[in-house]
Amino acid sequence: MIFSRPVEYSLRALSYLATLENGSVAMARDVAEATDIPPFFLAKILQDLARQGLLVSQKGPTGGFRLKDAPEKVSLLRVVEAVQKEPIAGRCPAGHTPCTRSTACGFHESWVPVQDRVVEYLKGTTLAEAARSLDRKRPKASKNRKRTGKG
Numbered sequence: 001m002i003f004s005r006p007v008e009y010s011l012r013a014l015s016y017l018a019t020l021e022n023g024s025v026a027m028a029r030d031v032a033e034a035t036d037i038p039p040f041f042l043a044k045i046l047q048d049l050a051r052q053g054l055l056v057s058q059k060g061p062t063g064g065f066r067l068k069d070a071p072e073k074v075s076l077l078r079v080v081e082a083v084q085k086e087p088i089a090g091r092c093p094a095g096h097t098p099c100t101r102s103t104a105c106g107f108h109e110s111w112v113p114v115q116d117r118v119v120e121y122l123k124g125t126t127l128a129e130a131a132r133s134l135d136r137k138r139p140k141a142s143k144n145r146k147r148t149g150k151g
Helices: 005-017 028-035 039-051 076-084 108-124 127-144
Strands: 055-058 064-067
Touching (some): 005 028, 005 039, 005 064, 005 076, 005 127, 028 064, 076 108, 076 127
């Protein structure tokens, strides 16, 4: 994957939450189990996503997490940039600052078109679309997963 582990886990968790009925909440441990994300790591990620305004955290025995906005209104780009806390576009793979057309690094000419395509895909894809896509693949994936003995 071209993204960090927190970004990958955030996309996975939010896509799962997008499958819940409107207004339903899920506990962090249930999201972790359903998405195969380490629970201790996911709890931190979900809290951060709530602080970034993507999730609502409800406390108490019937609490959990839910999407703040409808999944059709949340682009994958919004998720990625909330977790990275900086825009994707304009990041230099060589680590130069600034890296612009006038002060371009060696990767610039080949990297910018790739970066633009990734940004356009993320901008044009919503959590609802990601959730539907994952849901179509889930039955195939679950047949190949080892059973852990849990019901």
